[in-house]
Amino acid sequence: MGAVFSDGGGAVSRYRSQVLEVINRNALVSLALAKGFNAFLPVYDGGVDFILYNESTGDVRKVQLKGRWTIDQKYLSRDIWIAFHDKGHWYLAPHDEMASMAVDYGFTKTASWTHGRAYSCPRLSKQMLADMAPYRFQDLEDVNEAAAEE
Template identity: 60%
Template structure:
Protein backbone atom coordinates (compact mmCIF):
# COMPACT_ATOMS: atom_id res chain seq x y z
CA UNK A 1 0.00 0.00 0.00
CA UNK A 2 2.81 2.44 0.88
CA UNK A 3 4.65 1.65 -2.34
CA UNK A 4 1.52 2.48 -4.33
CA UNK A 5 1.09 5.73 -2.37
CA UNK A 6 4.64 6.91 -3.12
CA UNK A 7 4.49 5.78 -6.75
CA UNK A 8 1.20 7.68 -7.14
CA UNK A 9 2.86 10.81 -5.74
CA UNK A 10 5.71 10.31 -8.20
CA UNK A 11 3.35 9.88 -11.13
CA UNK A 12 1.59 13.11 -10.13
CA UNK A 13 5.04 14.79 -10.22
CA UNK A 14 5.76 13.57 -13.76
CA UNK A 15 7.85 10.53 -12.89
CA UNK A 16 7.43 7.08 -14.39
CA UNK A 17 7.87 4.09 -12.07
CA UNK A 18 9.80 0.88 -12.63
CA UNK A 19 9.95 -2.20 -10.43
CA UNK A 20 13.27 -4.08 -10.29
CA UNK A 21 13.23 -7.80 -10.97
CA UNK A 22 15.73 -8.35 -8.14
CA UNK A 23 15.63 -6.40 -4.87
CA UNK A 24 19.16 -5.44 -3.88
CA UNK A 25 18.16 -2.47 -1.73
CA UNK A 26 16.01 -0.76 -4.35
CA UNK A 27 12.25 -1.22 -4.08
CA UNK A 28 11.39 0.81 -7.18
CA UNK A 29 12.81 3.41 -9.52
CA UNK A 30 11.29 6.79 -10.30
CA UNK A 31 12.42 8.39 -13.55
CA UNK A 32 11.56 11.71 -15.15
CA UNK A 33 12.90 11.80 -18.67
CA UNK A 34 11.78 15.41 -19.10
CA UNK A 35 13.75 16.53 -16.01
CA UNK A 36 16.59 14.03 -16.36
CA UNK A 37 15.96 12.72 -12.85
CA UNK A 38 16.43 9.15 -11.66
CA UNK A 39 15.55 8.07 -8.13
CA UNK A 40 16.49 4.60 -6.89
CA UNK A 41 14.00 4.34 -4.03
CA UNK A 42 14.05 2.27 -0.86
CA UNK A 43 10.70 2.45 0.92
CA UNK A 44 10.67 2.61 4.71
CA UNK A 45 7.88 2.95 7.24
CA UNK A 46 9.90 5.53 9.20
CA UNK A 47 13.03 7.71 9.00
CA UNK A 48 15.80 5.11 8.57
CA UNK A 49 19.50 5.03 7.75
CA UNK A 50 21.49 1.87 7.03
CA UNK A 51 25.16 1.30 6.21
CA UNK A 52 24.20 -0.85 3.22
CA UNK A 53 22.68 2.17 1.43
CA UNK A 54 25.69 4.47 1.90
CA UNK A 55 27.35 5.74 -1.27
CA UNK A 56 24.83 4.06 -3.60
CA UNK A 57 22.72 7.10 -4.62
CA UNK A 58 19.67 5.53 -2.97
CA UNK A 59 16.73 7.70 -2.00
CA UNK A 60 14.69 6.79 1.08
CA UNK A 61 10.91 7.28 0.94
CA UNK A 62 9.41 7.53 4.42
CA UNK A 63 6.35 9.05 6.10
CA UNK A 64 6.28 11.44 9.01
CA UNK A 65 2.75 11.86 10.25
CA UNK A 66 0.66 12.30 7.09
CA UNK A 67 3.49 13.57 4.84
CA UNK A 68 5.81 11.55 2.61
CA UNK A 69 9.45 12.46 2.17
CA UNK A 70 11.87 11.39 -0.56
CA UNK A 71 15.42 12.05 0.55
CA UNK A 72 18.90 10.91 -0.47
CA UNK A 73 20.16 8.39 2.07
CA UNK A 74 23.56 10.05 2.27
CA UNK A 75 21.91 13.40 3.07
CA UNK A 76 20.00 11.63 5.84
CA UNK A 77 23.33 10.27 7.09
CA UNK A 78 24.72 13.82 7.20
CA UNK A 79 21.72 14.85 9.31
CA UNK A 80 22.28 11.82 11.53
CA UNK A 81 25.84 12.99 12.20
CA UNK A 82 24.60 16.52 12.93
CA UNK A 83 21.93 15.25 15.35
CA UNK A 84 24.24 12.78 17.13
CA UNK A 85 22.44 9.71 15.78
CA UNK A 86 25.66 8.13 14.53
CA UNK A 87 26.87 8.11 18.16
CA UNK A 88 24.12 5.67 19.18
CA UNK A 89 24.75 2.01 19.91
CA UNK A 90 22.29 0.98 17.22
CA UNK A 91 24.29 2.75 14.53
CA UNK A 92 27.73 1.85 15.88
CA UNK A 93 26.94 -1.82 16.60
CA UNK A 94 24.48 -2.76 13.87
CA UNK A 95 24.91 -0.05 11.25
CA UNK A 96 21.21 0.76 11.17
CA UNK A 97 19.06 3.36 12.90
CA UNK A 98 15.41 4.27 12.59
CA UNK A 99 13.37 6.98 14.23
CA UNK A 100 9.66 6.24 14.65
CA UNK A 101 9.01 9.73 16.09
CA UNK A 102 11.53 12.27 14.77
CA UNK A 103 12.10 15.43 16.77
CA UNK A 104 10.68 18.72 15.55
CA UNK A 105 14.22 19.75 14.63
CA UNK A 106 14.78 16.65 12.49
CA UNK A 107 11.39 17.09 10.81
CA UNK A 108 12.29 20.71 10.01
CA UNK A 109 15.61 19.56 8.53
CA UNK A 110 13.74 17.06 6.32
CA UNK A 111 11.11 19.60 5.20
CA UNK A 112 12.79 20.50 1.87
CA UNK A 113 12.44 16.84 0.89
CA UNK A 114 8.67 16.55 1.29
CA UNK A 115 7.36 14.63 -1.68
CA UNK A 116 3.86 15.10 -2.93
CA UNK A 117 1.70 17.06 -5.31
CA UNK A 118 3.18 20.52 -5.65
CA UNK A 119 6.18 19.67 -3.46
CA UNK A 120 9.74 19.99 -4.62
CA UNK A 121 12.18 17.27 -5.35
CA UNK A 122 15.88 18.12 -5.37
CA UNK A 123 18.08 17.16 -8.26
CA UNK A 124 21.34 15.26 -7.90
CA UNK A 125 23.19 18.58 -7.74
CA UNK A 126 20.98 19.67 -4.80
CA UNK A 127 18.97 22.23 -6.74
CA UNK A 128 15.22 22.27 -6.25
CA UNK A 129 13.22 20.99 -9.20
CA UNK A 130 9.48 21.58 -9.12
Protein backbone atom coordinates in the same frame (compact mmCIF):
# COMPACT_ATOMS: atom_id res chain seq x y z
CA MET B 1 -1.42 11.04 4.70
CA GLY B 2 0.82 8.51 6.43
CA ALA B 3 0.94 4.87 5.65
CA VAL B 4 -2.19 4.16 3.66
CA PHE B 5 -2.63 0.87 5.46
CA SER B 6 -1.11 0.11 8.85
CA ASP B 7 -1.22 -2.92 11.11
CA GLY B 8 -1.68 -0.84 14.27
CA GLY B 9 1.59 -2.08 15.76
CA GLY B 10 0.58 -5.72 16.23
CA ALA B 11 2.22 -8.79 14.79
CA VAL B 12 1.98 -8.93 11.02
CA SER B 13 2.04 -12.06 8.91
CA ARG B 14 4.49 -12.23 6.02
CA TYR B 15 1.59 -11.98 3.56
CA ARG B 16 0.08 -8.97 5.28
CA SER B 17 3.49 -7.30 5.45
CA GLN B 18 3.90 -7.72 1.68
CA VAL B 19 0.41 -6.30 1.11
CA LEU B 20 1.27 -3.28 3.27
CA GLU B 21 4.42 -2.67 1.25
CA VAL B 22 2.54 -2.81 -2.07
CA ILE B 23 -0.17 -0.43 -0.84
CA ASN B 24 2.37 2.06 0.51
CA ARG B 25 4.55 1.76 -2.61
CA ASN B 26 1.54 2.51 -4.80
CA ALA B 27 0.64 5.55 -2.69
CA LEU B 28 4.19 6.86 -3.03
CA VAL B 29 4.27 6.13 -6.77
CA SER B 30 1.05 8.17 -7.13
CA LEU B 31 2.76 11.11 -5.43
CA ALA B 32 5.83 10.74 -7.65
CA LEU B 33 3.68 10.56 -10.81
CA ALA B 34 2.16 13.91 -9.83
CA LYS B 35 5.72 15.34 -9.80
CA GLY B 36 6.48 14.05 -13.30
CA PHE B 37 8.21 10.78 -12.43
CA ASN B 38 7.53 7.34 -13.87
CA ALA B 39 8.13 4.24 -11.74
CA PHE B 40 9.96 1.03 -12.57
CA LEU B 41 10.20 -2.16 -10.52
CA PRO B 42 13.54 -4.01 -10.41
CA VAL B 43 13.49 -7.70 -11.28
CA TYR B 44 14.95 -8.49 -7.83
CA ASP B 45 15.43 -6.48 -4.63
CA GLY B 46 19.11 -5.69 -4.31
CA GLY B 47 18.48 -2.76 -2.00
CA VAL B 48 16.25 -0.82 -4.40
CA ASP B 49 12.49 -1.32 -4.07
CA PHE B 50 11.68 0.74 -7.17
CA ILE B 51 13.18 3.35 -9.46
CA LEU B 52 11.67 6.74 -10.24
CA TYR B 53 12.64 8.45 -13.49
CA ASN B 54 11.67 11.89 -14.77
CA GLU B 55 12.04 11.94 -18.55
CA SER B 56 11.82 15.76 -18.71
CA THR B 57 14.67 16.39 -16.28
CA GLY B 58 16.58 13.10 -16.46
CA ASP B 59 16.36 12.76 -12.67
CA VAL B 60 16.63 9.19 -11.37
CA ARG B 61 15.76 8.10 -7.84
CA LYS B 62 16.69 4.60 -6.64
CA VAL B 63 14.15 4.22 -3.85
CA GLN B 64 14.17 2.13 -0.69
CA LEU B 65 10.73 2.24 0.98
CA LYS B 66 10.74 2.38 4.78
CA GLY B 67 8.05 2.78 7.42
CA ARG B 68 10.02 5.49 9.21
CA TRP B 69 13.10 7.73 8.91
CA THR B 70 15.91 5.20 8.49
CA ILE B 71 19.61 5.21 7.70
CA ASP B 72 21.69 2.09 7.13
CA GLN B 73 25.39 1.73 6.45
CA LYS B 74 24.68 -0.72 3.62
CA TYR B 75 23.09 2.16 1.66
CA LEU B 76 26.03 4.59 1.99
CA SER B 77 27.57 5.82 -1.28
CA ARG B 78 24.97 3.98 -3.41
CA ASP B 79 22.82 6.99 -4.43
CA ILE B 80 19.81 5.48 -2.63
CA TRP B 81 16.79 7.63 -1.73
CA ILE B 82 14.77 6.72 1.35
CA ALA B 83 10.99 7.03 1.16
CA PHE B 84 9.20 7.14 4.50
CA HIS B 85 6.15 8.64 6.15
CA ASP B 86 5.75 10.60 9.37
CA LYS B 87 2.67 12.17 10.92
CA GLY B 88 0.60 11.82 7.78
CA HIS B 89 3.22 13.00 5.27
CA TRP B 90 5.47 11.20 2.79
CA TYR B 91 9.13 12.12 2.29
CA LEU B 92 11.74 11.09 -0.28
CA ALA B 93 15.28 12.08 0.68
CA PRO B 94 18.82 11.11 -0.34
CA HIS B 95 20.11 8.52 2.13
CA ASP B 96 23.63 9.95 2.30
CA GLU B 97 22.27 13.41 3.12
CA MET B 98 20.13 11.85 5.86
CA ALA B 99 23.26 10.10 7.19
CA SER B 100 25.09 13.46 7.27
CA MET B 101 22.19 14.97 9.21
CA ALA B 102 22.39 12.00 11.60
CA VAL B 103 25.91 13.09 12.57
CA ASP B 104 24.50 16.47 13.67
CA TYR B 105 21.66 14.77 15.55
CA GLY B 106 24.11 12.47 17.40
CA PHE B 107 22.57 9.31 15.94
CA THR B 108 25.88 8.00 14.58
CA LYS B 109 27.23 7.76 18.15
CA THR B 110 24.55 5.27 19.19
CA ALA B 111 25.10 1.52 19.56
CA SER B 112 22.39 1.02 16.96
CA TRP B 113 24.58 2.76 14.37
CA THR B 114 28.05 1.69 15.52
CA HIS B 115 27.21 -1.97 16.23
CA GLY B 116 23.91 -2.57 14.43
CA ARG B 117 24.97 -0.48 11.40
CA ALA B 118 21.54 1.20 11.13
CA TYR B 119 19.38 3.77 12.91
CA SER B 120 15.71 4.68 12.65
CA CYS B 121 13.33 7.15 14.30
CA PRO B 122 9.65 6.43 14.89
CA ARG B 123 8.86 10.18 14.83
CA LEU B 124 10.67 13.21 13.46
CA SER B 125 11.86 15.88 15.89
CA LYS B 126 11.19 19.57 15.16
CA GLN B 127 14.72 19.90 13.74
CA MET B 128 14.29 16.81 11.57
CA LEU B 129 10.93 18.11 10.30
CA ALA B 130 12.66 21.34 9.26
CA ASP B 131 15.55 19.47 7.62
CA MET B 132 13.18 17.11 5.78
CA ALA B 133 10.78 19.85 4.60
CA PRO B 134 12.39 20.16 1.12
CA TYR B 135 11.82 16.43 0.59
CA ARG B 136 8.17 16.31 1.63
CA PHE B 137 5.56 15.36 -0.96
CA GLN B 138 2.26 17.15 -1.20
CA ASP B 139 -0.56 15.31 0.54
CA LEU B 140 -1.97 12.26 -1.25
CA GLU B 141 -5.52 13.62 -0.85
CA ASP B 142 -4.52 16.76 -2.80
CA VAL B 143 -3.02 14.65 -5.60
CA ASN B 144 -6.16 12.49 -5.72
CA GLU B 145 -8.43 15.56 -5.88
CA ALA B 146 -6.36 17.14 -8.66
CA ALA B 147 -6.43 13.90 -10.66
CA ALA B 148 -10.21 13.61 -10.23
CA GLU B 149 -10.71 17.17 -11.52
CA GLU B 150 -8.82 16.53 -14.77
